[in-house]
Amino acid sequence: MVLSLLNGPRQEDNRDQNDWKGSRVVMCIDLDAFYPSCEEIRDPSLIGNPHAVIMTDEEENNITKGVVASCSYEARRFGVKSAMPLVKATEICPTLLLKPVDIPYYSQVSDQVMGILNTYADTLEQTSIDEAYLDCTKKLLSPSIANSNVKQYSTAIKIRIKQQCNLMISIGVAPTKSAAKIASDLRKPDGLTIVYPDQLQGFLETLEVERISGIGTKTQQVLKKEMGIHTIGLLAKYDVQTLMERFGKKHGLWMWRVANGQDEIPVLNREDHVSLSTEHTLDSFTHDKEVLLKYFRGLVDGLYERVKSQDYQFKTVGIKIVRSNFLVETREKTYPGYQTSRESISSVIEELLDRFSIDDDLPLASRVRKVGLKVSNLMSKRKKESALVQKTLPDYI
Numbered sequence: 001m002v003l004s005l006l007n008g009p010r011q012e013d014n015r016d017q018n019d020w021k022g023s024r025v026v027m028c029i030d031l032d033a034f035y036p037s038c039e040e041i042r043d044p045s046l047i048g049n050p051h052a053v054i055m056t057d058e059e060e061n062n063i064t065k066g067v068v069a070s071c072s073y074e075a076r077r078f079g080v081k082s083a084m085p086l087v088k089a090t091e092i093c094p095t096l097l098l099k100p101v102d103i104p105y106y107s108q109v110s111d112q113v114m115g116i117l118n119t120y121a122d123t124l125e126q127t128s129i130d131e132a133y134l135d136c137t138k139k140l141l142s143p144s145i146a147n148s149n150v151k152q153y154s155t156a157i158k159i160r161i162k163q164q165c166n167l168m169i170s171i172g173v174a175p176t177k178s179a180a181k182i183a184s185d186l187r188k189p190d191g192l193t194i195v196y197p198d199q200l201q202g203f204l205e206t207l208e209v210e211r212i213s214g215i216g217t218k219t220q221q222v223l224k225k226e227m228g229i230h231t232i233g234l235l236a237k238y239d240v241q242t243l244m245e246r247f248g249k250k251h252g253l254w255m256w257r258v259a260n261g262q263d264e265i266p267v268l269n270r271e272d273h274v275s276l277s278t279e280h281t282l283d284s285f286t287h288d289k290e291v292l293l294k295y296f297r298g299l300v301d302g303l304y305e306r307v308k309s310q311d312y313q314f315k316t317v318g319i320k321i322v323r324s325n326f327l328v329e330t331r332e333k334t335y336p337g338y339q340t341s342r343e344s345i346s347s348v349i350e351e352l353l354d355r356f357s358i359d360d361d362l363p364l365a366s367r368v369r370k371v372g373l374k375v376s377n378l379m380s381k382r383k384k385e386s387a388l389v390q391k392t393l394p395d396y397i
Helices: 034-042 086-092 103-118 150-165 177-186 197-205 217-226 232-237 240-247 249-259 289-309 349-353 381-396
Strands: 026-031 051-055 067-071 097-100 123-128 131-135 169-174 192-194 275-286 312-323 328-339 368-376
Touching: 026 103, 026 150, 026 177, 034 051, 034 067, 034 103, 067 086, 103 123, 103 131, 103 150, 123 328, 131 177, 150 169, 150 192, 169 177, 177 192, 177 197, 197 232, 217 240, 232 249, 240 249, 275 289, 275 312, 289 312, 289 349, 289 368, 312 349, 328 349
Parallel strands: 051 097, 169 192
Antiparallel strands: 026 131, 026 169, 051 067, 123 131, 275 368, 312 328, 312 368
């Protein structure tokens, strides 16, 4: 399905690479109903029936308690939702078929999909088990696909994933990561929404502010109830200084830039860079931001000592949360130059945490069970110094 909108993305088959001149081509790939779809691959009898994957410690043939991690679209038509208690789910859908969560199996399927997606990307950034961003700018300018365009390229990806993995995906394509994410969520399942650069502002303008990934429930309430900002268009026109004063300089500026289509956050290939990381499993699931900040800050010293002892400099700092339904989410900040200080790690944690949905009213399945801290884009100080010497030595000869 290709979404066509006037005052937004108007889909034209004859639009080509020239429409993206000077802009990035960023895709957000979302695997539709991923856990249930994986279960259908190994048990085809589930296809066409309402079924759900349950977070439970019980065996498959004796599931009597737990929480819905995800469910098929047939189950969703009955009103079954993620994070719903099993008792409620079976009450509204008595014929609901149940499978226990099997993360190792889903990870194997995910790896297969990501391997295919990587062949279509200049850079691939996997953000969770069922979602990834692709920067395809260079590949779409390649002479080898001169007769292709963004629509044909995206459709080819969908077809290949369906043929080789038997999975449906929804794709959003836009000049920025934030807009691509919004576009991927608009039409599911099996959706394709392309936002051309000249349509970006019109596309964002009428959408509600909560469409922006990283604006949580509390921020929504402040924007809508206190400031009268209901749409992304209104957010774009709002005084940026006021936003920074109300939400903090970094978060307020980030929201304003996203609303104005100025999100320049790069697609980062996490596998290409050496990284150092540390994790901690929480004593109990939580949705309390202050508690999470304490855990994150407790990881800083140990990670920094490892960076220091191995004589590294770093450009990127990232944090990770693992939800109680085992979904993994990450956020990162990349500095323009290499960093060496402890503060370069600790000072960005709260900013990055603000980009997750961490709210008091989150259901149990969406609360946090594990946190992680990472530095990447590493370079040995000795290696950098050696490179500088090699670069400058000829100047003295």
